[in-house]
Amino acid sequence: MAYEERYSEELLIPLLQKCSKPIIGGVFPELIFSGERKKSGVLLIPLSFELNRQLFDLSESSEDFLKQLELHQKDSLDSSSTLFVFINALSTNKESFIESLFNFFGINPTYIGGGAGSLKFEPFSCIITNNGLYSNEAVIGLGKKKIAIGVALGWQPISKPLKVTKADRNRLLSINWKPAFEVYKEIVEAHSGMKFTSDNFFSIAKSYPLGISKIDAEMVVRDPFTVVDNALHLVDNVLQGEYVEILHGNLDSLLAGALKAREIAFSKIENYMDKKSIFCIDCISRVLYMENDFNKELETIGNDVDVSGILTIGEIANSEESFLEIYNKTIVIGLW
């Protein structure tokens, strides 16, 4: 469901509870329907396979998550499976939850999902199940059918690796033992030829996310959205001690990334899958960056197929061979 003009809980809960089919989902900043952005409405996507659903309170510990998973999903060894994950994007414990999911399931399922919430970054009940709406929660649904996914970025590094010398969850306090914003500002201003002022941080920073490197895998992108006291505030967490690079992209590179994601997904397509419609999880910050040109991204991935999906605050996917991550500024294409 899209954030704007969303149904109130009073209206929605009786409808959800009446529904005999299992439902999982969330309230997202925007939706994609018939290849177009939608700021309002509800997108219902039926699945041809059953989901083993489970709701998690994100205030609990990773040990608690594992215990609950052990209780409900202990026979989940099937590699031909898919795990849908919808999570409150504002939850401070979401990394721990995602890590627990991987520590339990490993690479057996294909993961797909994203962060729910609004761009106002205010807490509200944004996780949906048949029982109602939940706030600091995450919902998962394990289906015994494999889907094909493609994940891509379209961002390239413009700096050398920089050491995160002080970080507190999503607040990046210092880089290379200097105030984080000072280091970031110096590199970005030199590359862009623009100057940061008191009110233009995001308009420049949206083109310069940070990337966390991994061996033989796509970088994990972190999106800076504001600066407070020389600390960069990111959409998701970064660990102290990690190395990050400053990335840059333009419309062409992002569209190339989107096309790559589509190609990867189609390269894995199976006979039983619907070739005429694709599900897209795209980062809302890509939309904010591309603005009106975002339609070109939808056209690029749509081409001759129908595109529907969600615009999220953080994307959850794995490339079926590596550790599960929450990405930013990333596009995920799913086929089933």
Next chain:
Amino acid sequence: MVEKDVQAEILLELVFSASGETDEHLIIKKSIPLYLRKLNCFQAGILKNKENYLEELMLIPIVASKSSDWGKVKSYFSNQESLSNEPCSQLLLEGSYYYAYSLNTYGVLILGRKKPFDITFTYELEPIIDHLGIILIQANDTAKRIQAQEDLVKAKEKAEESDRLKSAFLSNMSHEIRTPMNGILGFAELLKEPNLTLDERQDFIRIIEKSGERMLSTLNDIIDVSKIESGMMKVNISESNINKQIEFVYKFFKPEVESKGIKLTFKNSLISNEAIINTDIEKVYALLTNLIKNAVKFTDEGSIDFGYVLKSDSKPVELEFFVKDTGAGISQKLKEQIFERFRQGSESLDRKYEGSGLGLSICKSYVEMLNGKIWVETEERKGSTFYFTIPYSPVSEEKKVIINLDPVKSTDVHQRKLKILVAEDDEISFSFLAIALHKISKEVLRAKTGVETVIICRNNPDIDLILMDIKMPDMDGYEATQQIRQFNKSIIIVAQTAYALSGDNEHAIAVGCNNYLTKPINKDELLSLIQQYFRN
């Protein structure tokens, strides 16, 4: 492949992943997920070196532990003779690449990937994982040292506790022996008074008897504990009718319990034919009497119920005995310790109830010897139910026929007068026996030494029975018995043994005694035993 400088930074990040941590578990919890994430692995497991095998310490993801692939991977790397020639051992299985790196002497780290590592990277990773192993070894050593220190502190506390309990026990024992002694000596002194009425005299004698029984019970407990501790307490399995045992115990306790105004009931759950079992009936008897004695002691009103039920759903099938009272109950705190030695329901100096505090610890030892368990359910001021179990081992049908034949009853015995030799050096003991034997004897001879016993026996071939003391001057009862048996095989010899630590009873039978009685000798038991040998 990422750029070399990024690769170097990632390796550096791994090096520092566990820095500052000294706890083995935390080091693993922090560093291994980072290895997975940064090295783009789908699986990681640690096998820790044990004496002659590798123990699986952790595995990510958890569900992988159920996969056959992991079993193969683990088995492959566990059987590798050495990991030292190459930076790591490798295995390609079902399209996945597995790398086993040595964690120094701590164990092995196994990493699973979908893509192979760059060959130079495998070399660069080796010292980093070795370093992680060293950190784990140090943490392990620290943990062991801390554990050893904690164990020492615990041992010291236990020793102090044991010392405290033993002091409390000695003080309690002193009280438990001195109090009945006071009764015995004090009232024996009073008995000398010339002007006592018959009732007064009977009262004094009853007090002396009670005091003697109490002291004997305490001494028996001490000796039982000593036997259990020294491993001399054996299990003697024989066929017994458990229903009859319960009925006997009921009849034994009924007068005492009813005299306190308490109701005593029992429950036998098996029909007589199924109640014949193989067990150590002496120990079952001791257990029941000990628990019922406690129930009587701690119950002032209400009832005491005891008996057993067959637990056919337990494996093995068991008999569950119970003794339920409506007495004082036990506090939850002391409930945990009640089966420990020297403990009682109350340990304070002003405790209301007498007793050595050994009874329940003896019960626990007995039950464990019989492969059962003992426990209590209790509530203060409402009462307690003690339970114990023993394996249910019924006797086969053919044997039951023999068992069910009642022995000849004492009423059938024709009581002829006997010529009896009492081998006893102690004056008081002889006097007691002479009086006790008065009704069934035509003549009582006395020998004060082993040598004298043999001579009297040789000179009086018509002696029917010898009551043989074991501890005598010149020659002990064993030697005397052996010498007598050389010229008289038929004479009945009953040994009087001390209820001591050595195997007096068994030894007495081995040298030729027909039976034995344990001192102090009970008059009824003595006469009952003699009747067994002199019935027509």
